[in-house]
Amino acid sequence: MSEEILVNVTPRETRVAVVENGMLQELHIERGWARGVVGNIYKGKVQRVMPGMQAAFVEIGLERAAFLHAADIARPPPVSNGEGDEAPLPPAPTRPITELLREGQDIIVQVVKDPIGSKGARLTTQLSIPSRYLVLLPRTRVVGVSARIEDEAERARLKGVIAERAVAEAGHGYIVRTNAEGQPTEALAEDIAYLGRAWALIEERVVAAGVGQRVYEDLSLPMRAVRDLMRKDVERVKVDSRETCEKLRTFAAQFMPGLDEKIEHYSGARPIFDLYGVEDEIQRALDKQVPLKSGGYLVIDQTEAMTTIDVNTGSFLGQRNLEETVYRTNLEAAQSVARQLRLRNLGGIIIIDFIDMTDPEHRRQVLRQLEKSMARDHAKSTVYEFSPLGLVEMTRKRTTESLERQLSEPCHECSGRGTLKTPETVTYEIFREIVRQVRQFDAQRLLVIASPQVVVRITDEESTAVAELEEFLGKSIRFQPDEQYSQEQFDVVLL
Template structure:
């Protein structure tokens, strides 16, 4: 499997695309005016403790107060998750929040989830600082190894090396990341020395800085991409900005010199995303419907509570019988769903409605295909068996807004409903509002301002109804079309 990472830089926006076998799999976006804050460490001030929610709101200097739950404060053996790698460390029950925090208290916290929608950022006091091969857990003594490193001998070697090195640098805990597999002790020692320096700076700033100060800021998107996304399969990292290319080269030379030859400056005339068809893929990733090669299709709906994926056969007729057609469509859909979740960065609860299958073995194979396809995902995913209704429930860890919510906003005409009232419905709403206004206020005449479509319908198809209404109310009614009005908008003005 060939893999490339493309970095597109413009003055106010940086985008990173992960391409596997010529297809876009992931897209990461960072805009100058709104950088993500996941991973940042702050010296916050407790704004309000809420015993009923076992949580507190903490002011850290963002637009909205951030949320800190008691479970994210008390852990005897804190774990951490990095790009889907989780240390299997137990979390004890939380103590009462009133025993842990008080209003006005200063506290060092880290953002684990960006502000999403109307919700503030999610915080933890269990700090974790990632580097190329390791994640530092300064409040822990545990050494954990990524579950993606499967070779037992290598797991044992890495744990032994890191345990010895950790004892020389304060005895902190570490999670050994997937990238560490096969790395010599010298490379791990450099990482530990770097993380120790970073933590010393954070501790010093924590003592000296005022409340609502940032103590540590994660790397910019291009540097994070090189740190977190480069694996053995990645052949090239192509960058279309000379300045960013130089920064990446300097970063790689310092922390991962063996990768220096993979960083390449792209200087072609065509925009780099156009060359790989990324712009078209981004446009398609905002559509609800996703076509499958077989002729079937997915329908993806993202709501506040969950994301639903409906699988349909469409025009796919198959070669043998209905069960075989359904099975083949579901197998293709399972792979497509896994890709769409990564591409659209959909998280939280996800419900997949595969086409009904009678054969239990077909169900098992579809589930296995889904799980296998999700194995490439950097985010942690959990997939459950088919429910009695034939649905597959799963979760995907969400730390930032989905692609659609980063790039789109609710339609001003329908306010995100996906439909608008018909001109007929709006017409009768206007008639009711006219009647209501005349009964409440004194007026000789009335002026109705509405969208051109609604006014056209009233004057053409409802002229008789308007005449009857004028006679019934004893008032003159005039209609005025305004291009600025949306279809559902109107005003009844008393003259």
């Protein structure tokens, strides 16, 4: 599989695209005025403790107070069993929030979820510092290995290296990332040393910091992309900024020896995203409807509570029978759904309404295809079996706003409903408003200002009704179109 990473840098916005076999799979955006705060560590102050919610609101210097649940407050470190594994903690219930925090208390917290919609950032006191191959878990004795490393011998080797070098020397816990698979002991030791220096610097800053101050900030988007997305199977990283390209090469040479040669500067006259068709893909990713090659299509609706995806056969008639047509469409839809979730960065609860299938084996194959297609997704996801109603429920971890929420805002004309009142509906609202105004105020003539679509309908199709209304009220009514008025907007002026 051919995979490339494209980095587009402008003065106020940086974008990173992951392209696999010529198809855009992921898009990450960072704007100078609205940079994400996930991963940042702050010195905060408990603003309010909410016993009923088992949570607290913490002031960390952002626009809105952040949210900290009792379950996200660090527990005492587990006791090592001497073999590099942590002793399992008993499944004790979370202590009451009133026993863990008090109002006005200073606290060191890390952001695990950006502010989304009207909700503030989500916090944890279980700090973690990522590097190329490892994640540092300060003040714990935990050693874990990414579940995506499936070879048991390699898992044992990595755990042994970390248990021997890291836990014994530094007294911290670590999680081994997927990128560490096959890496020599020296590379892991370099990461341990780097994380040790980073944590020592954080501890120094915590002492001197005031409430609401940031004591640790994650890398910029291009650096994070190289750290987290750069693997041996990535063919190249193309950067359209010479300065950023040099920074990435230096960073890669220090932390990823050998991979820095894959980072190259793109100096073409044509914008890099245009060259790869990324701009067109971004525009299509904002549409509700996603066409399938077979002629079918998906309809994606994102709401506050969940995302729903409806699968339709469209013009695809198939060649054998209806069941086979439905099965083939659902298989293609499963692949497309996985890609759209990554591309649009959709998270939370997701409901997929595949076309009804009567064959249980077809259902199993569609689920397998969905799970297989989700395997390359960096975000953690869980797919459940078909429900009695034929729906597939799944979850996908969400840490930042979706692509649509980052690039769009609710329609000012329809207030985010996605629909507008018809000219007919607005016409009858105008008639009712005219009667209401005449009964309240004394005037001989009335002027109605509305959108051209509504005025045309009134003068063409409702002229008789207008004449009857004028006779009933004993008033003269004139209609004036105005291009500045939306279809639902109108004013009744008394003259």
